[in-house]
Amino acid sequence: MNPAQWFTEQVPGAETAFSLKIKQKLHEEQSPFQHLEIYETETFGNLMVIDGCTMVSTRDNFFYHEMMSHPVLFTHPEPKKVWIIGGGDCGTLREVLKHPSVEHAVQIDIDERVTRLAEIYFPELCASNHDARADLKFIDGIKWVKDAAPNSVDIIIVDSTDPIGPAEGLFGEDFYRDCYHCLSEHGMLVQQSESALYHMQLIGEMREAMSNSGLSHLQTLFFPQCLYPSGWWSATIAGKTALSAFRQQDCANKIFDTTYYNVDIHKAAMAQPEFFKKAFPLK
Ligand code: SAM
Numbered sequence: 456m457n458p459a460q461w462f463t464e465q466v467p468g469a470e471t472a473f474s475l476k477i478k479q480k481l482h483e484e485q486s487p488f489q490h491l492e493i494y495e496t497e498t499f500g501n502l503m504v505i506d507g508c509t510m511v512s513t514r515d516n517f518f519y520h521e522m523m524s525h526p527v528l529f530t531h532p533e534p535k536k537v538w539i540i541g542g543g544d545c546g547t548l549r550e551v552l553k554h555p556s557v558e559h560a561v562q563i564d565i566d567e568r569v570t571r572l573a574e575i576y577f578p579e580l581c582a583s584n585h586d587a588r589a590d591l592k593f594i595d596g597i598k599w600v601k602d603a604a605p606n607s608v609d610i611i612i613v614d615s616t617d618p619i620g621p622a623e624g625l626f627g628e629d630f631y632r633d634c635y636h637c638l639s640e641h642g643m644l645v646q647q648s649e650s651a652l653y654h655m656q657l658i659g660e661m662r663e664a665m666s667n668s669g670l671s672h673l674q675t676l677f678f679p680q681c682l683y684p685s686g687w688w689s690a691t692i693a694g695k696t697a698l699s700a701f702r703q704q705d706c707a708n709k710i711f712d713t714t715y716y717n718v719d720i721h722k723a724a725m726a727q728p729e730f731f732k733k734a735f736p737l738k
Contacts, residue, residue: 480494
């Protein structure tokens with residue numbers, strides 16, 4: 456194996472690594488916030504890497520983008536206003552805008568360069584960037600939420616990098632408290648919550664911080680994501696009030712295409728593994 460032909464992400468702590476065979480490096484730069492790389496791979500299409508961590512590939516991003524958006528949007532009774540904190544590759548924004556009830560979706564990424572590179576190397580993810588309902592802001596999501604008016608959003612999707620560097624504060628109690636204040640009455644936050652195989656301590660800390668902030672109605676959901684550490688990823692929904700029932704009929708009759716998500720996948724993703732139930736018993 457010639458290391459020059461492979462991109463490898465090592466996972467500290469888990470002492471594992473994931474590699475993709477590459478055809479060529481397409482781009483590399485240091486933005487004001489992070490180190491950005493784009494590769495053309497042999498079998499996964501294009502790959503975006505931020506600070507050495509895999510973010511998005513052409514081939515498998517649909518798992519993540521669909522599961523970060525549709526489960527929460529089909530749980531909220533009537534999502535009209537949605538914010539995406541991070542999400543600069545624009546894939547989550549594209550999924551959110553598939554919902555006809557959404558009137559305004561704001562993507563708030565700290566780093567404009569991520570979006571500019573996505574436009575070049577992942578144009579399919581940026582297909583809805585010019586939708587009249589879409590609004591792209593390039594500022595710190597922590598400041599955006601802190602400055603927002605109460606009751607100004609129905610769903611906040613935190614589609615961020617891992618909790619290091621500029622994303623660290625997006626996993627803290629102060630941030631969740633600010634989210635609580637700007638969410639509407641049945642408001643919900645959903646956040647990527649890493650791997651339940653590798654990162655149980657982080658998931659526990661996140662859940663505690665969410666609960667302490669008032670976003671205490673929690674539901675973690677699970678899905679495959681080959682590109683991310685362990686290949687098994689999660690997202691956690693945190694509601695201001697008890698989470699509403701899954702709008703199953705609306706989901707079954709959805710007027711848009713998905714590649715992974717459907718009614719059965721929604722239900723399966725909500726099932727809690729035994730070790731997870733023991734760690735986080737229902738209150
Ligand atoms: N799917 C990815 C994952 O879980 O690895 C996340 C992809 S998305 C590209 C992550 C984005 O979060 C990056 O574009 C980064 O600029 C953004 N980000 C990190 N910290 C942020 C902050 N404080 N405010 C807004 N965006 C932030």
